[in-house]
Amino acid sequence: MKLTRRTILAAAGAAVLVAQPMMAFAQELPGNVRLVIGSKSTGGDTYQNSAIVAEALGEHLGINIKVDAVGATEAFKALKRDKRGSTLMIFHDQSYLGNLYGRRGYDDPFANYTFGPTVAINPGNAYLVPADSPYQSMEDILDAAKAGTRVRVAIQPGGVSEIGFSAMKNAARVRAPGSEENLVAVNTGSQSDKNQAMWDDLADVINGSIQANEQFTQLPADDAKAMRFVWVTARAETLQQAPAKGMGNTTLDQLLKYASPATSVTLDGEKDFTFDKEFFFLYNPDMDPAIAKQIDTALTEVFSKGEIQERQKGAFFIPNFLPSDEALSHLGAKRDTYRNVIAEISGN
Template identity: 70%
Template sequence: MNLTRRTILAALSATALLAPLVAAAQELPRNVRLVIGSNSTGGDTYQNAAIVADALAEKLGINIKVDAVGPTEAFKAVGRDSRGTTLMIHHDQSYLGYLYGVRGYEDIFASYKIGPTVSVNPGNAYLVPKDSPYKSMADILAAAEKGERVRVAIQPGGVSEIGFSAMKYAAHAAAPGSEANLVPVNTGSQSDKDQALFDNLADVINGSIQSNEQYTQLPADDQKAMRFVWITARPETLRKAPEAGMGAMTRDDMLKFASPETSVPLGEGKDFTFDKVFFFIYNKDMDPAIVAQIDEALAEVYADGKIEKRLTDAFFIPDFRPSDEARAHLQEKNDTYARIISEIGEPSN
């Protein structure tokens, strides 16, 4: 029995004990608004939220509408509603924004309730032009140590930046002071980061398998041709991806760019890894019975297996953890990344 199945069965057993409470106390209303921390209806946050919302709505016999309002408005909306009428789904940006001191972000562990995790996007990555002299992350860190200025395009303050912070951390550990040669090129969307590479304004960019794999198939003399140098996902996460991978990139191809084959040292014999996890966020005063109701319903949904196919087909890794387990997991990630950000001298609250 794998870990995911054990987690699901444990959640079902635990929530079964709470069934009388759920039946007697407050439950989710008939119509629920699910706000997401993204303004896009075509991105990975919306895709995840839509898949989960459909499955949860069907299981509970209610209506759930996904509303792409962006992080600031999403936090405001869920912060105003303790009845369960408004729920939120977002990813690690929710706590990374606070660690990086981004305006409008609060400590989610103090200001909100953490709900269950639902999936992982294993695609977070870093790329270089196909004709770049940097063939690997080892080359990039060695260049910084030799005094070369390496420009890295990121969207500051969250998921896009955390891998860059890890690069600086590894550079500093290998040769103190060399981290200053890793220079951020602060951009906006993925298309902005791509354009920085096309225009030779950056040597490395943060990207994703989903967005950038297409560019790796171009011939080397094409201005848009790219090459992966690092995929931040844990190898055990990538091994759950379809063997065929995405596009022309198989799962085995992906693993070559992930730890341990591609190493960005974190110290104590460990590599830095980062899984982009999607999870629910609730009003801090929401009735525990509703929390239990959602945990139980999702445990049954994931045990059924249909949602796993939908998520996997969209190149997401199913990752259900009930609320208590999810909070502990995310708090551990938060604490690790807080240490990295703090030790390289970047903003942290």
Template identity: 60%
Template sequence: MKQLLTRAKVALLALSLVAPMQSFAASDAIRGNVRVVIGSSSTGGDTYQASSIIADALSENLGVNFKVDAVGSSAAFRTLERISNGSTIMIFHDQAYLGHLYGTPGYDNIFENFIVGPTFAINPGNAYLVPKNSPYKTPQDVIDAAGSGKTVRVAIQPGGVSEIGYSALKNAVRLQYPGKESNLVPLNTGSQSDKNQTLFDGLADVINGTVQANEQYTRLPADDQKAMLFLWLTARHDTIEQANAEGMGKTSREDLLKYVEPAVTVPMGDDENFTFDKEFFFLYNKETDPKIIEAIDTALAEIFEAGNIQKVQKKSFFIPNFKPSSEAQTYLKDKRDRYADIIEALNE
């Protein structure tokens, strides 16, 4: 009898050891190193920073090394198209679909060619700025100037997040001063430093920028050639309200709220004002194993439930924004369609 009991205990112990291993193996959809290609070639920009924060958290949660690789949008899309085993995934932001809406070469329909994954962060800093001595102090000043026949030059990087606010301003001119929208003229440039330089040189009246990159210039005295003034932040009021009270640099959250609706507005039509949150999300190859997508969704849910990631993101002026894949797909499609209406109206 003792021998039978001993054997039974050994068998139970063996089962207790094997069962967790089998369970782990069943859920171990992600193995080895995971390359995270991003739609930016800069290791100093917000895409790299937001991606690195989430990649580190996933590495710790899943016990797999997620490595961010800043290859740029075209290379990232082409790489993702080739690799379907989950060893390479992509992170980008709204430019992934805006580029297609604007007809930018290299941008396909992400909702048809890829699997859209979860969202995880918002950069609330998308901004438009003017020289501190500019006659334009609000977006409405710009709209009225263009409506009165003045040419207003806006420096943007065409085909994405940089351009969408310009399109909103142009649409507002079209709504309030039909036929005058051509007075708002794009000055197509590249990097943020290029856009800044157009303002320093007097080539642009307004530039697209970010709170992170341009806040320092807003603190300069008005007689400084590089002194800037925030004209407008495109983020929703509720998004900025979630930032830490200290805001960014020496500009507090309360100060930043002065540049979003309802304090400043850009009419969109139908008694609605234009807002735009720059959101980061995952993209997968269309043939990716659903278990891999589920594993990342589950890991992110656990990470955001734990609560530490939110503190890390906010410290870097990102707003936590986790939506699992199924929810994110519907949300981002609706968002795309909303802004497509503006772009299409301007092309009519």
């Protein structure tokens, strides 16, 4: 065949058409991404944290990322259906704690999904007592259990709310074997349910958070709704990264008095138990690794600018970006520690 300019251009065009599908094989995030979260609340910490990350990541990549508060069960289902990268998930430690506690709807995320980067910590997980409680500290609560007094603790079973209760029982067991039986769970639902259990005198201690319950610690002591913090589970190193003004009218220095080492809930007689509530991405296991790499790269660049950290701290979150590989190792180690705690108090 005689080669002319027309045949050369036609051949080149055909080569481009053939090459295009191969180039598209290395996928990237689509222009519209659904970010499902393991909460149904649009006013809670999971939504608030996810919205900050979604906005920063979307702006950086020039795409639209919409946060969809569908709850854990529906979020996992949606993620399982979509391997294209158009559905991503952000959740926290509940994703694996729910599995460790045997909660329905919680598959082992380490076996069934791919972990993406961590993005933040909520250092606010806490335990509180009524303002007029005879218990002034966790030491008093554990001593009461040792003396045979039944102490009722309101929690939402199967995850972040329960892990601190498990740690209390474990600490009681370490200090005085058998006394852990005197720490009794009052299983409730949302934070408002736990608060109400305290106000109805159905619980002596409740799980709460700095963000949700600090307002009640500022009430006059004779107010029926007044509370006091007795324990903040976060590591001191985590809390120390929060603004010095703390939250509401409670300063950071005051909050540190409720965290380890000032407040000790022992893990094994030597080290204290601590728990940082961390938020991270989860992906469909069959999603193209190129998309995961794109997110890691983009978030590395976003966090290097420093603006997202200011937004997170303004909402009392602690910035905590770890790329996917580091996040997987870190979260796996956390899972193993808490699995051991749960096993110790269950006798498994």
